[in-house]
Amino acid sequence: MARSQVSSEERIFSLVLALVASTNGLTKHELLSSVYGYADRYNDAGQRVALDRQFERDKEQLRSLGIPVETIDSPGEPGNNHLARYRVPKTALEVPHGLEFSDRELMMLRVAALAWREGSLSAEAARALMKLESLGALIDAPRLGVSAGFGATDPAAPALLQAIGQQAEAEFDYQLADRNEPLRRRVMPLQLHRFEGRWHLISYDLERESPRVFLLSRIVGAVSVRVGSSTWNELPAAIETLIEEAVSGLQRLQEQQRVAVRVKPGSIAETALLSRSDSIQHGDEDCEIQFGTVDLPELATEIAGFGTEVTVLDPPSLQQLVRERFEAALELHSATRVENAHA
Structure with missing residues (x-):
């Protein structure tokens, strides 16, 4: 499959499978050279730095979902990231002992989790889906006669997630509460962040040259994703630093207001x-x-x-x-x- 066709969800799920399947853990080299979504770029030297950063972000995303990614240092060289091994304990994705579901219950749980994921981008829903799939609940929701995407209140989310996964620029119209006309924004999307029960886009504003936070519900019209126009490597600081700065700004405003x-x-x-x-x-x-x-x-x-x-x-x-x-x-x-x- 071509690289552009590998979604971030497919890559993340493939990474989880590899980390769970390995009892002794895998090195970064072993993961990047073999896991679906990384391997097709691993031999491209020009992609190596971006691939390494993506792996670090994916690890943090798994941890934010409640999936503990363990780091096992090399006995001979503790602290050496190239020799460190990574794994996820199998118990992290296991359903509690003694808990069983009928086929119909599995089907309904799968539909509910899909709807929850599509409607609210919930971390709990993503974790639930992985556990259900481990039980064999691979239900094709469209064949059930219901839409798993109902209730989505933030239509901009899918395009922004695509931009984050592909490290691409995005443009959209943003409607401020005190203005009659929306403003055009061109950003590098970094993360979708839930704060005060609402989804926000943490991004780097390419016009203002600073981290900015946008409320998803105020994005009007279609989001334009400019694939291939990435300026990710030109950002003034590490992605984690920019995200922390933006979230800290939200927290300060919340304390003051x-x-x-x-x-x-x-x-x-x-x-x-x-x-x-x-x-x-x-x-x-x-x-x-x-x-x-x-x-x-x-x-x-x-x-x-x-x-x-x-x-x-x-x-x-x-x-x-x-x-x-x-x-x-x-x-x-x-x-x-x-x-x-x-x-």
Whole structure:
């Protein structure tokens, strides 16, 4: 298969199989020269540095999925990365002893995991899929008469994952909350990162020449992936450093931008917002919750959806944003009533 046809999912899965199958572990040379998705580029000297970096990123991705990649140092030369061996303990992907599923249960779990993966890009779903496949649950979802991709709220995700896997540039229109027209952005996508329950793209902005974070739900229209135009090796710092810088920026903003709301006990709003709180005061008839947030407009939209279950106490800017959403909903409702009356 040509290199352009090897998806990042295929490469990652092939790497897991190799790491699990080896009892004593495999060296980086053995993995890169034999694993599907690496081997076709291994003999190209010009690709060696990029391939090495990709392997390091893939290892970290496996660890983020909860798959422990063990590093075994060479007894003669501890610390030598060329002689170190890598493996994944077989127990890491085993279903707990005594737990069994019928064929129908396996089928339903497979469909659920596929839908979860496609809809939310969940790490838990990816890990569940690997365990199910180890049990033989290789179900062809389209043949079941259902779509495994339903519920996807971020249509930009597949193209961005493709760009990350191929180390390619991407262009898209980005709609800021305070602008009428979207802005065009040209970036090197680095990672999809979930923060405050929303998916963000961590990238290096090629126009601004700095790490930038974009909310996936604000990417409008199609994402253009420029395969073959990679400037990955020209980035000013290691990928991990750029990602850490971007995530640290999100965390700082979350700490600085504080929110206080009052919610009705037992409401859906209380359930949704309590998980974010770092300060809770329970009263006789209400509950005050405080937390930090990176995106006031997105939070305002969410809070407006809870209706009277939430009252914003602070900051005033969030109160205004929520008020604007209620007014917009009222205006739309009034216009619909007038239109129906004249129909």
